[in-house]
Amino acid sequence: MSVATVSRALNNTRSVDPALADRVRTAAAELGYQPNAIARNLRRRGTRVWALVIPNIDNPFYTALARGVEEAASELGFSVLLYNTDEDEGREHRYLDVAGQERVAGAVLVPRARDSDVSSLLDAGIPLVVVDRPLDRGGDFVTAASFEGAETATEHLLSEQWRRPACISRPADTPTAEQRRQGYQAVVDRHGLPSVVCQIPFHAEEGVAMVDELLAGEDAPDSFLTVDSMLALVVLQALRRRRLRTGRDVGLISFDDAVWAQVVEPPLSVVAQPAYEIGVAAARLLSERIRDGFDETGARTVTMRTTLIVRGSSRPPPSPRG
Amino acid sequence: MSVATVSRALNNTRSVDPALADRVRTAAAELGYQPNAIARNLRRRGTRVWALVIPNIDNPFYTALARGVEEAASELGFSVLLYNTDEDEGREHRYLDVAGQERVAGAVLVPRARDSDVSSLLDAGIPLVVVDRPLDRGGDFVTAASFEGAETATEHLLSEQWRRPACISRPADTPTAEQRRQGYQAVVDRHGLPSVVCQIPFHAEEGVAMVDELLAGEDAPDSFLTVDSMLALVVLQALRRRRLRTGRDVGLISFDDAVWAQVVEPPLSVVAQPAYEIGVAAARLLSERIRDGFDETGARTVTMRTTLIVRGSSRPPPSPRG
DNA sequence: TTGTAGGCGTTATCAT
DNA sequence: ATGATAACGCCTACAA
Secondary structure, eight states, X not given: OOHHHHHHHHTTOSSSOHHHHHHHHHHHHHHTOOOOHHHHHHHHTSOSEEEEEESOTTSHHHHHHHXXXXXXXXXXXXXXXXXXXXXXXXXXXXXXXHHHHXXXXXXXXXXXXXXXXXXXXXXXXXXXXXXXXXXXXXXXEEEXXXXXXXXXXXXXXXXXXXXOEEEEEOOTTOHHHHHHHHHHHHHHHHTTOOOEEEEOOTTOSTHHHHHHHHHHSTTOOSEEEESSHHHHHHXXXXXXXXXXXXXXXXXXXXXXXXXXXXXXXXXXXXXXXXHHHHHHHXXXXXXXXXXXXXXXXXXXXXXXXXXXXXXXXXXXXXXXXX | OOHHHHHHHHTTOSSSOHHXXXXXXXXXXXXXXXXXXXXXXXXXXXXXXXXXXXXXXXXXXXXXXXXXXXXXXXXXXXXXXXXXXXXXXXXXXXXXXXXXXXXXXXXXXXXXXXXOOOHHHHHTTOOEEEESSOOTTOOSEEEEOHHHHHHHHHHHHHHTTOOOEEEEEOOTTOHHHXXXXXXXXXXXXXXXXXXXXXXXXXXXXXXXXXXXXXXXXXXOOSEEEESSHHHHHHHHHHHHHTTOOBTTTBEEEEESXXXXXXXXXXXXXXXXXXXXXXXXXXXXXXXXXXXXXXXXXXXXXXXXXXXXXXXXGGSOOSSOOO
């Protein structure tokens, strides 16, 4: 029989004799035939692969996100290429380029900054869903309510009698970190309190020293809001160094409900983000764009809720001071 | 000029007029031309993509491994497909299949068990480097010295006056966990002590309850060796429930130096594995196999050293008992 | 040095 | 329902 018939049989196209189709399938199985996706992609003018570009695979928030994206992708019949930019613009740019050359069917991107250059994707007509950190240029976007989450956390700190909360954040060109800082700032402003912000670079060895310095200063903060879980680690180490205990000597709330949050003493209060669900939502959005083609005008933004989980680290000092 | 000339110019083939080549390149740049990797792959009969198949992206050991593989791959000009099996044999098998169909140039695999079926890769002639957990069938393999690491840790527990160490492990068909259990067992046997082993399934909700039960039993263990960092979390939660403190009421050492190990009180003693370096080594090995073709006979095994890092959680009880 | 043309493995189109 | 065939975009003999 002809190659065409075989192709049809294997692809379950109607209009092929069931008996014949069966023969083809068994033969294929026996010979261990595997369709060549490369040739198929060429013919179909497109791959069944997505790119997932994240800033830091060591941050549990992004691994949970990745899990969501990968799981949903696999259910939709896509494989996902992992690109870890390490918060480096150069790497991000190169990765976006090679993703374009690989002719991925779509991409999920957590950009380094608001002005990340996504032209290689867009020029190639590759659908893009941006996640966690927004892009100035707009486009489909999935995130959690950073500003509100930070507001709620800061308010909580104040309601627990903490009087000088500080915000431990990231460089100001990091959109999400900046939104959280602003949420914090809105609250301290509202209460007529001074704003104390410390921006710790991503790859800094000196993070602990920076927080330590803050603690050593004149009007040292009595509590902290950290914008990601790695920063909570930094603060906890600085506190340990000075023998300061959370939920007693200082208050602490962190973004992201890391797995270890419940084994520190006292347990860590957090602003939880639904990282996995964000990944799944991004995947769904992307697959729709791929199916329906994408239309600059109809950009959608999905904002997920954050949840303040109060545990021991933010409880009030034994004898209220305020 | 002809397409052939253009192709040659873009690929820096010698035997093309430099001036002409330059014109081609500028033109290509201006038009934003991107070579179509799909067509190129078809022609070259191979992609520039690897598959990375891991059991659990939430386990920091595997994310560090992934980081190593991805970084090295990218330097070698490869992209990497991420497949997260979630310790599920069915998923593993399906993933290996699609990786084969995607005609990846090579694969790095952390198999579910010793008998994982890698035939779809092998039949397709795709080089494979197995990592962390060995396969019965042999082949290139990179890992850390699990048995010895467990021995050292258990000896340390005993030298610190702990008398009834237990091993919190994983299902017996998990090669690495099993090796660690054996390392533990060798030591307790040698000392004429009873072996207490608890195998906690990967997706178990009841892990904490299982450890709690152990603690409640007659001859409850006075110390623990956990075979991965997620299990350390489980033990710590069980201990918290009973208000037991490590490095005092019980001893604890875990495999894998998780980021949070130094912020629990007291800090966690660990058997550290060079996860990142294991990933890099696997990548190097894979790229050699791809270059030189691979030869069943010359399978190589790379075993990295583990390091016992003694911190507070394994220090002896205040008043020696024994 | 440059051009021509065949083929990589599929699938879609057009006949039969 | 099946068969023949062209095309997807690139690379590389081979010819000029």
